[in-house]
Amino acid sequence: MPIKIPSNLPAHAVLSAEGVMVMDPSHADRQDIRPLRIALLNLMPLKIQTENQFARLIGATPLQIELTLLRMTEHQAKNTAADHMEEFYQPFSAIKDEKFDGLIITGAPIEHLDFADVTYWNEMVEIINWTQTNVQSTLGVCWGGMAMINHFHGVQKYDLPHKAFGCFRHQNIEPSSPYLRGFSDDFVVPVSRWTEMKQAEINSADGLSTLLGSVDTGPCLVEDKAHRSLYLFNHFEYDSITLKQEYDRDVASGTPINVPGHYYPNDDPSQKPLNRWRSHAHLLYGNWINEIYQNTPFDSNDIGN
Numbered sequence: 134m135p136i137k138i139p140s141n142l143p144a145h146a147v148l149s150a151e152g153v154m155v156m157d158p159s160h161a162d163r164q165d166i167r168p169l170r171i172a173l174l175n176l177m178p179l180k181i182q183t184e185n186q187f188a189r190l191i192g193a194t195p196l197q198i199e200l201t202l203l204r205m206t207e208h209q210a211k212n213t214a215a216d217h218m219e220e221f222y223q224p225f226s227a228i229k230d231e232k233f234d235g236l237i238i239t240g241a242p243i244e245h246l247d248f249a250d251v252t253y254w255n256e257m258v259e260i261i262n263w264t265q266t267n268v269q270s271t272l273g274v275c276w277g278g279m280a281m282i283n284h285f286h287g288v289q290k291y292d293l294p295h296k297a298f299g300c301f302r303h304q305n306i307e308p309s310s311p312y313l314r315g316f317s318d319d320f321v322v323p324v325s326r327w328t329e330m331k332q333a334e335i336n337s338a339d340g341l342s343t344l345l346g347s348v349d350t351g352p353c354l355v356e357d358k359a360h361r362s363l364y365l366f367n368h369f370e371y372d373s374i375t376l377k378q379e380y381d382r383d384v385a386s387g388t389p390i391n392v393p394g395h396y397y398p399n400d401d402p403s404q405k406p407l408n409r410w411r412s413h414a415h416l417l418y419g420n421w422i423n424e425i426y427q428n429t430p431f432d433s434n435d436i437g438n
Contacts, residue, residue, distance in 0.1 A: 137168055137199040142221055143181050144188045168197035169234040169425060174260065175202060176241035176277065180213040186370040187237055190418035196426055203228065205253045225260055232436040234429045236268045240275030244328045248283055258284060266437040269429040271362045272421060275326060278364035282330065285360050286338040290328040297324045299394030300409060303347045310344050311424055315416045321409045323371040324350050325379060330366060369414035377406055
């Protein structure tokens, strides 16, 4: 089954060309099934690229997905055209009375700030609390996951001496988890962050279970059953060239940056990077969607009750 997105959203053409099944709303409305409502709170500066990345993954399951793009109510995007934001995005304030089967909160380039110093932190706290009454399952990615685990459990983020940047080997710690069906014991995940969450603090918090981790970059995926949430600190959603784009951007601007580790063949930036995480990205997001499908109420009004 396809993902339901507007036919003029850039992701529609991109995903269609890749063979992902997409459907415009008029076609979807003729099908006598309830699609899963998934919202994407997109905090990344390159909105369209991020839309494509997440829509590609959640649109690859055999279920019909209705994707809603969200933004913070007052914060204005600086790197995406205003007409794109106006046409395709809704402010949180406009949908806060609605129910969703799933919500993804993306990362944001504000890791260096304390949570309370983020200009939209008060609304972020409101959204995190709102997930407990209006969302069946929430997936916080990178900064989004850090914000959630900090709010619910007080787990702190810590500055790293240098950026964790590259493709690092991770271990499947809880292979019996339904979110890890089909996962290998050892695999690669893209990492791109200046901060970390410490495993010892996660272990000390009530109700948290670390599902994926790395000896090089620490915890990766944490389950919080009580809050129906997953905290994912790394970037399964990245395209093959996303790390290259970040590296090239920093080199061009003169920002000190290390070559992303284990990414280019022989760590040579002149070589074409190979995607070694795509299959596990689809597994993780497919498993998440399946768990939502298995557990969400048929009547969406019952979500959060």
